[in-house]
Amino acid sequence: MTITIALSKGRIFEETLPLLNAAGITPLDDPESSRKLILATNRADVRLIIVRASDVPTYVQYGAADLGVAGKDVLNEHGGTGLYQPLDLNIARCRMMVAVRDDFDYESAVRQGARLRVATKYVQAAREHFAAKGVHVDLIKLYGSMELAPLVGLSDAIVDLVSSGNTLKANHLKAVEAISVISSRLVVNQASLKLKRVAIQPMLDAFAQAVKMSAGD
Ligand code: ATP
Ligand code: MG
Numbered sequence: 001m002t003i004t005i006a007l008s009k010g011r012i013f014e015e016t017l018p019l020l021n022a023a024g025i026t027p028l029d030d031p032e033s034s035r036k037l038i039l040a041t042n043r044a045d046v047r048l049i050i051v052r053a054s055d056v057p058t059y060v061q062y063g064a065a066d067l068g069v070a071g072k073d074v075l076n077e078h079g080g081t082g083l084y085q086p087l088d089l090n091i092a093r094c095r096m097m098v099a100v101r102d103d104f105d106y107e108s109a110v111r112q113g114a115r116l117r118v119a120t121k122y123v124q125a126a127r128e129h130f131a132a133k134g135v136h137v138d139l140i141k142l143y144g145s146m147e148l149a150p151l152v153g154l155s156d157a158i159v160d161l162v163s164s165g166n167t168l169k170a171n172h173l174k175a176v177e178a179i180s181v182i183s184s185r186l187v188v189n190q191a192s193l194k195l196k197r198v199a200i201q202p203m204l205d206a207f208a209q210a211v212k213m214s215a216g217d
Contacts, residue, residue: 003046003199006065007031008053012184015091016069022210023203045199057083057187066192066200072182073161077124084193087186087208090215094163096125098177101150106157106176110135119149120159129159129179147171 005020007013009031020026026042031050039048051059056070057078070078071092075085098118100106109116110133119140120126130137142149146158147167161182162168162175186207193200 001045001196001199003067003196003203004065005046005048006051006056006059006068007048008056008069009050010053011092012053012069012071013050015184016089018214019089019091019207019210022213023206025203054078060187060189063189063191066189066196067203068187069184070187071184072180073122073125075185075187077122079124082190084188084190085185086188086204087211089184089186089207090211092182092184094161094182096122096159096179096182097162097175098129098157098159098179099147099150099162099168099173099175100157102172102174104150104156109156116157117155118157118159119146119155121146122159125179126159129177147173 007016013031024043025046027048028040028042029036031039037050039050041047049059049065053071054074054077056068057075057080059065060068061082069089073096075083098106113136115136115138117140118126118130118137119142121142121144123139123141126137126139140149140155146160149155149158150173151171159179165175168175186204188200188204
């Protein structure tokens with residue numbers, strides 16, 4: 001019985017490594033230097049697959065991976081169908097925010113009931129946020145580099161993930177509203193959890209223990 005875990009390169013992989021180690025799992029390759037998309041581990045029954053961050057829920061939903069690690073931003077856009085989400089891993093933490101050019105008066109635009117053009121990768125989250133505020137928006141779907149949109153007149157505002165705020169600052173943008181706090185969750189295929197419980201449950205327990213131990217960092 002093989003357990004397949006879906007991860008994305010970069011911060012998710014790096015921040016998941018200590019949790020894998022806590023569960024006795026060590027990858028035999030580094031995805032940053034290897035071109036392999038399937039990585040063996042020290043355990044013959046556990047392998048990792050490397051996918052785009054936004055594709056993790058899809059691999060797990062269809063059972064091509066048993067487990068995965070995905071940001072709440074990604075899970076919210078995906079919808080979470082077929083996924084069991086037992087654990088907030090408290091990694092890859094940031095905030096989803098509304099940002100505008102630093103010379104744009106967002107509050108007064110909202111007060112005047114202006115229709116706002118908002119560019120974002122997070123269309124679902126943006127739609128929910130502005131609907132709850134009663135602000136009319138035209139959403140423009142982008143796949144990256146949202147910071148550019150207000151600078152070249154594509155949009156009035158963006159919805160993006162912010163951690164230090166340095167990227168906003170470097171592009172003469174300011175955050176004007178926080179939408180939500182984001183971290184990554186463990187996701188598990190519901191059928192896998194039933195059929196492979198004997199192998200999966202000890203991993204879930206080890207992850208939960210490791211998350212508890214690192215709380216307060
Ligand atoms: P891709 O590179 O495939 O377009 P991505 O940019 O979403 O996808 P990452 O940058 O690796 O991929 O982000 C993975 C997850 O990490 C995101 O879904 C989000 O939950 C979180 N994240 C994104 N940006 C930050 C950040 N600046 N600080 C902390 N966590 C972040
Ligand atoms: Mg990114």
